[in-house]
Amino acid sequence: MRNFIFVIEASKVVTVGMAAYFFIFGAAYAAEPQDVCAGAPPQLVRSVNPPPFVTEAVERAIRFHRLVAQWHEERGATSLMEEMYTRPAYLSIMAMGPEVVRLIIRQLRLEGENPDHWFVALHYITEGVDPVPDEDKGDLARMSKAWLEWAEQDIDVG
Amino acid sequence: MSGSWPQRDHPHLHTGNCQITSPATNAYNCLAWAAGNSKQWWDPNGLYYWPKGVPREVTLDAVLQVYERLGFGICVGGELEVGFDKIAIFVKEIGPRIIPTHAARQLESGEWTSKLGACEDISHNPVDAVRGPAYGEVKYFLSRAKQAV
DSSP, rough: HHHHOOOOTHHHHHHHHHHHHHHHHHHHHSSSOOOOSSSSSSOOOOOOEEEEHHHHHHHHHHHHHHHHHHHHHHHHTOOOHHHHHSSSHHHHHHGGGGGGHHHHHHHHHHTTTSOOOOOOHHHHHTOOOOOOOOTTTHHHHHHHHHHHHHHHBBOOOO | OOOSSSSOOOOOOOOEEEEEEEOSSSSHHHHHHHHHOOOOOOOOSSSSSTTTTTTOOOHHHHHHHHHHHOOOOOEEEOOOOOTTTEEEEEEEEEEEEEEEEEEEEEEETTTTTOOOOTSSSSEESSSGGGGTTTTEEEEEEEEEOOOOO
């Protein structure tokens, strides 16, 4: 089984970082000049460089959660896994690579007894890992449990 | 309707022809629900449950084999017949492919029950009230003699 090494204490960084991101960028956009009738061209007041505490991990978490919402919208009422995992948002999540495994595992934890269909993504990103025993396939709660146990052994979820 | 499914997927469903009968859940899907199973998500993908011996492929033939193993065979129509269980198989055509999309099960009242993906399950009448862009149209009806409980 492949080992994954991730940034420690990521949960605190994500929480603080998300709040700071929305606070700062929300304020920056609100402060943009709106007077299109004035002679001078509008001035962009937003900083070119994001504040140093808006880390890649924070941006990744924000992107992941946007894609999750987009995927729920895109998949509609389909019952077929083939249709679920070929939706653009799900493909985008898989394309985020190993760095997104920690976020998916955390999402599975949050979903508790009604886990969503993250198993194809996890299987793909981890290049073939499948910790679910044959007798548990199709039982999503047990499938989720198997992946969470795998994660405890193989990655630092934070 | 106040269900969680998008209207675009089921434009023919409305309060006059369907009723929500359970909360939305990922625990089972239509293929399992039509077979009377509310514990598993049945899918030919190798990570999910699929009956042994049935090809793990998204084809109409594979889905028909799933229900053949449970005693169902193709029948003429979806009318209520005393002593028989019935299932409707929906398909949609995407280019040259015929994709099996959905299975609905007939209730003793003659109405039908469908699990709508990860959304709710519903009772509906007629059977093709769930037709549309997501599920296409009914292709086959299957039946078997009711089994003693």
